[in-house]
Amino acid sequence: MSLRHALLGLLSERPASGYDLLKLFETSLANAWPATQSQIYTELTKLAATGLVTVSAEGPRGRKEYTLTPEGLAELRHWLTETKPQRNSRSETLLRVFFLGVLTPDQARDYLTEIAERADKGYQGLRLLEESVDWTDDELSVYGRIALEYGLRFHTMHREWAEWASDQIS
Amino acid sequence: MSLRHALLGLLSERPASGYDLLKLFETSLANAWPATQSQIYTELTKLAATGLVTVSAEGPRGRKEYTLTPEGLAELRHWLTETKPQRNSRSETLLRVFFLGVLTPDQARDYLTEIAERADKGYQGLRLLEESVDWTDDELSVYGRIALEYGLRFHTMHREWAEWASDQIS
DNA sequence: AGATACATGTAACATGTTACATGATTTA
DNA sequence: TAAATCATGTAACATGTTACATGTATCT
Numbered sequence: 001m002s003l004r005h006a007l008l009g010l011l012s013e014r015p016a017s018g019y020d021l022l023k024l025f026e027t028s029l030a031n032a033w034p035a036t037q038s039q040i041y042t043e044l045t046k047l048a049a050t051g052l053v054t055v056s057a058e059g060p061r062g063r064k065e066y067t068l069t070p071e072g073l074a075e076l077r078h079w080l081t082e083t084k085p086q087r088n089s090r091s092e093t094l095l096r097v098f099f100l101g102v103l104t105p106d107q108a109r110d111y112l113t114e115i116a117e118r119a120d121k122g123y124q125g126l127r128l129l130e131e132s133v134d135w136t137d138d139e140l141s142v143y144g145r146i147a148l149e150y151g152l153r154f155h156t157m158h159r160e161w162a163e164w165a166s167d168q169i170s
Numbered sequence: 171m172s173l174r175h176a177l178l179g180l181l182s183e184r185p186a187s188g189y190d191l192l193k194l195f196e197t198s199l200a201n202a203w204p205a206t207q208s209q210i211y212t213e214l215t216k217l218a219a220t221g222l223v224t225v226s227a228e229g230p231r232g233r234k235e236y237t238l239t240p241e242g243l244a245e246l247r248h249w250l251t252e253t254k255p256q257r258n259s260r261s262e263t264l265l266r267v268f269f270l271g272v273l274t275p276d277q278a279r280d281y282l283t284e285i286a287e288r289a290d291k292g293y294q295g296l297r298l299l300e301e302s303v304d305w306t307d308d309e310l311s312v313y314g315r316i317a318l319e320y321g322l323r324f325h326t327m328h329r330e331w332a333e334w335a336s337d338q339i340s
Numbered sequence: 341a342g343a344t345a346c347a348t349g350t351a352a353c354a355t356g357t358t359a360c361a362t363g364a365t366t367t368a
Numbered sequence: 369t370a371a372a373t374c375a376t377g378t379a380a381c382a383t384g385t386t387a388c389a390t391g392t393a394t395c396t
Contacts, residue, residue, distance in 0.1 A: 001354090001355090002260070002262050002265060003355080003356090005265075005269075006265055009265075009268060009269035009272075012269060012271075012272050017374095017375075017376095018375075018376070018377095019373095019374060019375050019376080022375095028268065029265065029268065030258065031258060031264075032260070032261055032264040032265040032267075032268065033260050033261070033262070033264075033265045034258045034260070034356095035356085036356070036357060036358085037376090037377095038356085038357075038358080038359090038377085038378080039355080039356065039357085041375095041376060041377060041378090042377085042378085045377090059375095060364070060365065060374085060375090061363075061364045061365060061374055061375045061376085062363085062364080062374095062375055062376055062377095063374080063375060063376085064375090064376080073272065076269065076272055077272055077273065079266075080266055080269060080270070080272065080273055080277075080281070081273065081277060081281075085261075085262035085263045085266065086262070087260070087262055088200065088201065088204045089259050089260060089261050089262075089263075090172070090202070090203050090204070090257070090259060090260070091202055091203070091255075091259050092172050092203070092255035092256070092257055092259075093255045093259075094201075094202040094203075094317060094320055095172060095175075095176055095179075095199065095202040095203045096249075096250055096255065097202075097313055097316055097317045097320070098179060098198065098199065098202065098313060098314065098317055099175075099179035099182060099246065099250060099313070100250070100313045100316075101182075101312070101313050102179075102182050102243065102246055102247055102250065103247065103250055103251065107250075107251060108313075111250070111251075142271070142338060142339065143267055143268060143269070143270045143271050143278075144268065145338075146267055146270075146335045146338060147264060147267045147268055149331065149334070149335070150264055150267070150331055150335075153327050153330075153331050154327065157323050157324065157327045160323075161319065161320055161323050164319070165316045165319070165320075168312060168315075168316060169312065171382090171383090173383080173384090187346095187347075187348095188347075188348070188349095189345095189346060189347050189348080192347095204384095205384085206384070206385060206386085207348090207349095208349085208350080208384085208385075208386080208387090209383080209384065209385085211347095211348060211349060211350090212349085212350085215349090229347095230346085230347090230392070230393065231346055231347050231348085231391075231392045231393060232346095232347055232348055232349095232391080232392080233346080233347060233348085234347090234348080
């Protein structure tokens with residue numbers, strides 16, 4: 001139930017509407033746990049029904065602002081400390097590598113070269129994001145910065161690996 | 171539809187039963203695209219119904235051996251060359267990092283230390299796998315070796331990042 | 341003879357994606 | 369006033385997980 005906890009986590013920072021949370025998913029969480037508009041609104045309704053969040057205000061255009069309850073915060077802490085990430089991460093990019101033998105060496109190299117290029121673009125994108133953020137010294141910045149560093153290292157590793165792999169194909 | 175193509179890919183190497191494929195998922199594809207027994211049998215039935223594979227032999231205990239058809243191979247090649255991996259990979263491990271601010275610094279450090287330890291175990295596991303495989307010079311070994319190298323680099327990056335991150339928490 | 345491995349299939353449920361449906365407010 | 373953005377909700381479908389259900393062959 002990661003989506004549920006992603007929402008609780010975002011709401012632990014400040015109250016927000018479904019629409020606000022959707023934007024937060026698109027920006028900060030997109031690379032860790034993408035979610036659709038449909039999923040977010042549905043899950044918020046369930047969270048409110050179970051008392052982990054409450055509708056703390058209503059605004060124009062039917063806007064509903066959700067606030068984390070003490071029970072919601074407890075659940076978030078419980079998830080972080082008492083449970084372990086279990087899902088193996090899936091990578092369609094890596095899956096394809098297993099089967100490159102059915103292509104010609106040129107086609108396989110093209111595939112790997114494109115991975116390297118996409119990794120480089122991803123890296124540059126995160127660099128721009130890094131520059132645009134005001135990295136103050138608060139808690140949020142510390143962990144946001146750590147997550148960003150993960151992305152930078154991930155893309156670097158990807159690029160270097162794809163370049164190396166491309167060279168392996170003779 | 172990655173599961174479908176993962177099955178076609180494995181069958182491009184040699185004919186296999188659902189049970190054989192299940193074992194192949196557990197060993198070679200586990201880290202790229204995990205699949206359950208239930209999923210595999212269901213998808214094989216669908217693949218046979220659409221003619222991308224055929225039941226080429228039946229053995230003891232109701233064993234059905236599936237073989238890739240020319241149409242299946244064409245579909246596999248089409249997937250590899252004409253479509254792009256789209257799904258963003260999800261990482262519950264990374265997702266949690268965003269919310270470590272709700273824990274005490276000690277708890278956050280523990281979380282990151284455990285990631286480093288798990289990454290190291292994963293690395294060691296792949297090293298053992300590497301040693302146990304007979305790396306001949308055929309195509310399959312080349313791409314299997316490239317996928318394995320991905321895993322080794324991935325775990326190394328994970329460990330180094332988690333160690334670095336742990337040090338960031340003062 | 342009993343345990344383990346081989347072997348398949350389905351049902352119920354959880355999660356995730358795409359498309360549809362509607363409307364209010366702000367900005368150019 | 370037209371376009372863009374804000375704002376929510378649901379239905380249909382695809383994918384993935386867990387549990388149940390059954391039986392055969394091999395190995396110790």
